[in-house]
Amino acid sequence: MASATAKPKPFVLHASTLARAHTYLAFAAFLSALVVGCALHYKKIVKNGVAGYPHEWFPSVSATIGDWYPERNIFQILIAINSGPRFALVALQYYLHRTPSSSIPGFLLLIGILRTLSCGGWVFITSSDDHDVHDVLMISYIVLNLPWMFGSLACTPLEHTASRRRRLWTSATFFLSILPMIYFFVQHKVHRIPGAYTRYSFFEWGLIFLDIFYDSSAELDFKAADLKFTIGSLVGGSTDTDKIANQAEVETVNPSADVNVHTPSVVSAGDEKTVTTNGKDISPAKSTPKPSLFASIRPTVSFISDLYLSYIYWSVYTSLTPTLFYFSVWELGIAGHELSLLSTLSPMLLGIPPFSSWAHTREGRTILHGLSAFVGLGAYAVKSPFVRLLLVAFANASAAVGAAVEWFGAGEGEVAYRALVTGLGFLVSSLSKHANHGNNPVWPIVNEWSGGWNKTGMALVILALFEFTCRPDPPATSSTSTTPPTKKTAPRPTSSPHWFPASLALGGLICSLHSLLSDPTTLIAWAWTGYPLSGPVPALHGSLTHVAQALGLALAAFLPSSGVFTHPLYLAFGAASGYIMYAYKDWVGYAGGLCVAVFLMSIIPAVWARAREAALAGGAGKTAAMAWLVVCVYDVASTFTVAYAFVPGGEYFRERTDLVLLSQFACIALAFRWPRINANARSLKLTLPKRAQFMIQYTLAVLTTVSLLVTLYRTPKMPPQPHRPASRIVRAGIWTVHFGIDNEGRDSQRLMRDLIGDMELDVVGLLETDLHRVVFGNRDLTRVMAEELGFYVDIGPGPNQHTWGAVLLSKFPIINSTHHLLPSPDGELAPAIEAYLDMFGTPVKVIVAHNGQEETPLDRELQSTELARMMSSSYPDPVIFLGYVVTKPHARRPAPYEIMVTDGKVHDIDQDDIDRWCEYIFYRGLYRTSYARVSRGIVTDTELQIGQFVVPRPGTSISDDSREARYIRSYKEDLPEDHWFPMPYYPQLGGKNGHQYHVFNTPLYYKLPEDASL
Known part of the structure; x- marks a missing residue:
């Protein structure tokens, strides 16, 4: 007989059941909305602002779940039901992974709650309710996925192989899918291509399903436990x-x-x-008291401090060459200031024992950090370019000594950490340029008026140095102490590498990083071929370079002690990638460049460790100094490849970037394990604590996400539009902008933006613009103008084409463009861009070119002949030439003027203007209505010349092309007001920002023929 007090059987609920319920409910919510939506409102949910069915045939997530009844309501009911299992899943994962010694599970608990709330935000506030709020919450959800996915992966027990494997492939696929999704979104939103949104939708749905699959991994964890x-x-x-x-x-x-x-x-x-x-x-009565909150987060604070100081180091170092080259450009020769490069040889001072001992103390390291940071960053406040250069050189001398101490004085257990933090600082430097229109915001060549954040950077230095000074001393062990690596303290192991090859390898790697990866768009400039687009676009795809760099560092962090990164086969992979990058264009060439980025970043710890071993054997001073001497040689060589006209011996380097690149890889190869050279060298013992590994991986995830978000933020929301479409007016300008450095030695992008914007130019030719070189800071001169004024951009021949560069900015769609290297047997190579622009339905050829100098008459004659051929080949179709032509007006052959005007079958913008020397505008097949010359201000050493034209209607041509018809001069008041140039720039009114109409003191105006077809 059963007892009356018998208890019922216990109720058991497996946590894996909750996780499975979450997975099923999530899939049911999205798939039911998709099925019901397609069944009831198919053509409505595939339609968007660009196109509808049949061009668009698959709906986006937002349109499916948020626009129509009843699918919207079904989806939201199921998602609401799913909120309980979702919160339970977050809490149970915290419970499963928590430990008294780690704050990571608690951090992930917070991230999981915020992630769930942001998910509820974007699914219940749809794009039709509030588009901006929906997008912000959606982006927040994607950003929060970074710490959630990588943090959960890091906390997954090693023996839970199934869940680790699922989390690894789903998270990797998730973030890789973001890249093509962004690409197709830009194609839809900016270029308005029908069908692009359907392709975007596939990747958007893919992210949804990958996200659900990732969270389903919790079921495997719960089952295993x-x-x-x-x-x-x-x-x-x-x-x-x-x-x-x-x-x-x-x-x-x-x-x-x-x-x-x-x-x-x-x-x-x-x-x-x-x-x-x-x-x-581990009950409270018996366990050790938990450390304070500050003590638990102190390692993270110290890591952030180290990362910021590494960023400052790279910022100070990369600022030296653009600060220096200002003088070389103005002198057009070796000016003597180039000796400031040798400031980086300061580690030789470490050969002085008292100085070396001081430099390795906490006080010495703090002072070296402070000198390099405050002097290097504070130099921005100095107006004199020469004094600024002296300060930056001194800052680099301090930074080089400090870097040698940090790199070579670290204990064996710290080598991997120091090397990876150095790589992270380099990545942050590149990211800061990406977010700041190609300029590092703490460089001394920028200030608050040109995109600088110098004061903020210095304030953060104070905080980082304070933390570094107050940081507790590490345990007194040989693996963590920082001591001078001298022969007395560390006898040379018999298997250590010789200091000289290790120095060459370190120097080659630093130079390769600086020249190729210090800006994310440099690799794209190498692969650029123009329009129609068949490769990556600098402003849109630069983040891919950051992803590749982060992948390289992640591999090094995951496998710090692996021998794969010093195996000759891995070097073969890097060299093959370098060949593809050099020999191919468009996506193939850029893919090779991305593999080079992975290769270079992944070998940083191995090369640094070899250099440290060499420093132990041969002395830190000469090891570091020789490495920097190698860097200096390559900095000069990278200039020689293009500056033949004023650099002695340049003829031996011109067009030989292949040899320079090959020698860089040859230097790097000396750090690898070769069977007959250093086969007996001891294996590198690189270790990375788990906490440091997690922080580095988390930082990499954050940095790549920030890079992608910057790209989204910087992407123009509307395609460029000409200023006067109703009147069919085109304003075209030519400007030689002196490498984007103004007369005071600062970046001039915003000064150019202001004048070009005020003049309302529709087409602009910019010369001396290839800044993707070490000496110019690896900058993109077009970023500010393209983003803030709205231009299509063709950056012309890239840095591997060995020219000073040419850029075409256009408000009109670029139908196609061709890049030319003009004949240059005697001097520096001359670039040209030949493009067709769609001007109000009429294809107009526009040529932007930079001819050779007066010292090379054969070059000028051959180049002018080739440009004349380009212009005459499309006769009688419209053409505009915007170029740098060193000649006097009306000069006879073999001078360029007669060749180009006569043989090119074009008209001079105003043949009565005889006060010209280098900049010229020629045209054909258009009505010219105005011509202006605007003084340079402090932007450069040349003026901005502007021609204003009216494009005949499609199917018509110029009614009267005689000289008499073209030179009926007029007052501006006789023309419609939309033909007038801005009034504030008249010298009688004082001009604006240092610019004014000069030579004629006014724009020249011309009447339109009465029978013009407008």
């Missing part, structure tokens, strides 16, 4: 035994004793509870 809820009775009891039985307990059965699993369990025993982890008693 046998995590479950056990409830003794669903009704209350009165006895003590019942009270204990009625308590809900969370139990885990963990067969492994690995402390990394972190699966605490609660065992009830009367009124006391004992908390155990893997069978170990």
Whole structure:
């Protein structure tokens, strides 16, 4: 007979059941909305602002879940039901992974809650409710996925192989899918291409399903840990035994004793509870007191401080060459200031024992950090370019000594950490340029008027140095102490590499990083071929370079002690990638460049470790100094490849970037393990603590996400539009902008933007613009103008084409463009861009070119002949020439003027203007209505010349092309007001920002023929 007090069987709820319910409900919500939406409103949900069915035939997530009844309501009901399992899943993962010694699970708990709330935000506030709020919450959700996915992966126990594998492939695929999704979104939103949104939608749905698959990994974790809820009775009891039985307990059965699993369990025993982890008693009465919050976050704060100081180091170093080259350009020759490059040889001072001992102390390292940071960053406040150069050179001398101490004085256990932080600082430097229109915001060549954040950068230096000074000393062990690596303190191991080859390898790697990866768009400039677009676009795809760099560092962080990064086969991979980058264009060439980025970033710890071993054997001073001497040689060589006209010996380097690149890889190869050279060298013992590994991986995830978000933020929302479409007016300008450095030695992008914007130019030719070189800071001169004024951009021949560069900015769509290297047997190579622009339905050829100098008459004659051929080949179709032509007006052959005007079958913008020397505008097939010359201000050493034209209607041509018809001069008041140039620039009114109409003191105006077809 059953007892009346018999208790019911305990109710057991497996945590894996909750995770499975979450997965099923999530899939049901999205798939039901998709099925119902396609069944009831198919053509409505595939239609967008650009096109509809049949061009668009698959709906986006937002249109499916948020626009129509009843799919919207079905989706939201199921998602609301799913909120309970979702919050439970977040809490249970925290419970499973928590440990007294780590704050990471608690951090992930917070991220999981915020991620869930942002998910609820974008699914319940749809794009039709509030587009901006929906987008912000959606982007927030994607950003929060970074720490959530990578943090959960890091916390997953090693023995949970199934869940680790699922998290790894789903997270990797998730973030890789973002890149093509952004590409197709730009094609839809900016270029308004029908069908692009359908392709975008595939990747958008892919992210949804990958996100659900990732969260489903929790079910595998819960099963492996046998995590479950056990409830003794669903009704209350009165006895003590019942009270204990009625308590809900969370139990885990963990067969492994690995402390990394972190699966605490609660065992009830009367009124006391004992908390155990893997069978170990950690109850409050017996456990060690938990450290304070500050102590628990101190390693993270120290890591952030180290990262910022590394960023400042790279910022100071990369600022030296653009600060220096200002003088070389103005002198057009070796000016003597180039000796400032040798400031980086300062590590030779470490050969002085007292100085070396001081430099390795906490005080010495702090002072070296402070001198390089405050002097290097504070130089921006100095107006004199020469004094600014002296300060930057001194800052680099301090930075080089400090870097040698940090790199070579670190204990063996710190080598991987120091090297990876150095690589992270380099990546942050590149990212800061990407976010700041191609300029590092703390460079001394920028200030608050030209995109600088110098004061903010210095304020953060104070905080970083304060933390560095107050940082607790590490345990006094040989693996963590920073001591001078001298022969007395560290005898040379018999297997250590010789210091000279290791120095060459370090120098080659630093130079390669600086020249190729210090700006994310440099590799794209190498692969650029123009329009129609068949490769990456600098402003849109630069983030891919950051992803590749982050991948390289992530590989090094995951496998710090792996020998793969010093194996000759890995060098073969890097060299083959370099060949593809050099020999091919468009996406193939850029893919080779991305592989080079992965290769260079991944070998940083190995090369740094070889250099440290060499420093132990041969001395830190000469090892570091020789490495920097190698860098100096390559900095000069990279200039020689293009500056033949004023650099002695330049003829031996011109067009030989292949040899320079090959020698860089040859230097790097000396750090690899070769069977017959250093086969007996001891294996590199690179170790990275798990906490440091997690912080580095988390930082990489954050940096790549920020890069992608910057790209989204910087992407123009509307295609460029000409200023006067109703009147069919085109304003075209030519400007030689002196490498984007103004007369005071600062970046001139914003000064150019202001004048070009005020003049309302529709087409602009810019010369001396190839800044993707070490000496110019690897900058993109077009970023500010293209983004803020709205231009299509053709950057012309890239840095591997060995020219000073030419750029075409256009408000009109660029139908196609061709890049030319003009004949240059005697001097520097001359670039030209030949493009067809769609001007109000009429294809107009526009040529932007830079001819050779007066010292090379043969070059000028051959180049002028080739340009004349380009212009005459399309006769009688419209053409505009915007170029730098060193000649006097009306000069006879073999001078360029007669060749280009006569043989090219074009008209001079105003043949009565005889006060010209280098800049010229020629045209054909258009009505010229105005011509202006605007003084340079402080932007450069040449003026801005502007021609204003009216394009005949399609199918018509110029009614009267005689000289008499073209030279009927007029007052501006006789023309419609939309033909007038801005009034504030008249010298009588004082001009504006240092610019004014000069030579004629006014724009020249011309009447339109009465029978003009407008």
